[in-house]
Amino acid sequence: MISSVRGQVLAISLDHAVIEVGGVGLAVRTTPATLATLRRGEEARLSTTLVVREDSLTLFGFATDEARELFGLLQTVTGVGPKLALAVLAVLEPDKLCAALAEGNITVLTQVPGVGRKGAERLVIELRDKVGALLPSASLPGVDHDQVRGQVVEALLGLGFPAKQAEAAVESVLADGGGDTATVLRQALAGLGRKK
Template structure:
């Protein structure tokens, strides 16, 4: 089991990055939000899960071990393979996914392409007792989350070549509208806002 990789980023694609480890370039499948935080030539460390099939070995990468754990749990649900598990984490960050499962929120879960009402119901039934306790959304915790999102999205925009000041102002404006949004949503809204400014 390859549980993590560390090395310089050689290439960033739409759905994967190539990380050089010991002179070997490893293709790592990842979510758009994770890929957006990477820069070519920059040293990176990703938590990983290796999925072995008869005809392939596929490495999936995550920003942290928490996301990797959820990736594994999702695949214990009948009908969910590694691609759909990754798609779920691309749409729903770990905390949002846990909250949706704990609350039985089918509407949120069906936002994931490939998960219908029955699939969402299976997720809730099979994972409700496994996803772990939710942290209370008190003031300080919410502020820490907002700071984390601000830093990650700003870093991602810088990696995409936007000027630092413009990136910071855009992220600030997006979070001023809704400080509770996750990194993926904040990044999408920031990119949309920057696109309108061109």
């Protein structure tokens, strides 16, 4: 797998750039936002993934490793191929996409051409839990660790768990990456259930 390319930008088109690597010009398909950061004649580095089909080898490039990982993750969803995954990343920045998936925000996801309501629901169902593992919860917009900690501890106290036990369970989940309130509560309860 070709995980990154670095070299001089030879040409920039509407949907790809040509980057010279070791004397070979590689056509790298990417998003308009990434293309806008490239300048002909200057050196560039892109995180990449190679998609192999019977009739083609296509190199896709991204400004960050996180975007590349999201591209691969999107393709694990039924009915999502490389073109649609690239379209999703062209419309939604990685942070915005992760937030929409974590929150189940169908409206944001349907802004992508080719993603209808059913497709957006499928994306949420299949990726909601995986997105938290992909990016640290600190990078998910709207996730406040102190607020989550307080809400989950309060919920566990309301369920009758001792304060020290509740706090320890929540800290354990947050140390493993955490997430939103519902995710942390679910994981904390699972951890407390194992200790009984």
